[in-house]
Amino acid sequence: MALATSGIVLPLHHPFGGGLKVHNPYTERDWERDEGQRRVGARPVCPDCGSSDDFGPRAHEQADGPERHYRACKACGFWQEADGSPPYRVWLATHFCVVRLLPGHVVVACPACGQTIVRAYDVDAVAHRCGKYLTPREPGFSCVNCGQFIDRSFMEPLPSLGSDGTSAA
Numbered sequence: 229m230a231l232a233t234s235g236i237v238l239p240l241h242h243p244f245g246g247g248l249k250v251h252n253p254y255t256e257r258d259w260e261r262d263e264g265q266r267r268v269g270a271r272p273v274c275p276d277c278g279s280s281d282d283f284g285p286r287a288h289e290q291a292d293g294p295e296r297h298y299r300a301c302k303a304c305g306f307w308q309e310a311d312g313s314p315p316y317r318v319w320l321a322t323h324f325c326v327v328r329l330l331p332g333h334v335v336v337a338c339p340a341c342g343q344t345i346v347r348a349y350d351v352d353a354v355a356h357r358c359g360k361y362l363t364p365r366e367p368g369f370s371c372v373n374c375g376q377f378i379d380r381s382f383m384e385p386l387p388s389l390g391s392d393g394t395s396a397a
C-alpha cells in the first residue's frame with residue numbers, strides 16, 4: 229500500500245478536512261468490539277490511510293450527556309463518530325503557547341492541550357507546542373490558556389494525506 233508521506237505542501241485537491249473515500253458506517257456496536265480489542269493490545273489499521281501508528285477507538289467525556297464514542301487516526305485525520313454518520317477529516321492546529329506556573333509548582337497540565345509542562349530552572353513561564361484537532365467545520369478556536377485565536381493559518385500538515393492522496397476523484 230502506498231502511503232503519501234510528503235505532507236509538507238498540500239495538493240490543491242485537499243480541501244481542509246474533506247476528500248475522503250467512501251467508508252462503512254461506524255456504530256456503537258463496532259466501537260464496543262474495537263474497544264474490547266484495544267484493551268487486549270490490538271493495533272487496528274486505519275481504513276483510510278492504512279496506518280496503525282495512532283489509530284483506534286476513543287472515548288471523550290462530555291459535561292452534559294453521555295460519553296462520546298468515535299474512532300480516530302492521528303496519521304491522516306480520519307475521524308468517525310460511532311453513530312452511523314459519515315467520517316470526516318480533522319485538521320491539526322499547533323501554536324506556541326506559554327504556560328505560567330504558580331510559585332512552588334514544578335509541573336502543571338496545559339489547560340488547552342493537556343500536555344505536561346515542567347518548570348525549567350526557576351523560570352515560571354514555559355513555552356510549548358500546543359496542538360488541537362479540529363473538525364472541517366471549525367474555523368479555529370480561542371486558546372483557553374493564552375487567549376489567542378488559532379485559525380487555519382496555524383494548520384500543520386498531518387503525516388499522511390490518507391485517501392486524499394491516493395484517490396483524488
Ligand SMILES: [Zn+2]
Pocket residue numbers: 274275276277278279283301302303304305306388390
Ligand atoms: Zn489514517
Ligand SMILES: [Zn+2]
Pocket residue numbers: 325338339340341342343356357358359
Ligand atoms: Zn498546550
Ligand SMILES: [Zn+2]
Pocket residue numbers: 323324325326340358371372373374375376
Ligand atoms: Zn495558547
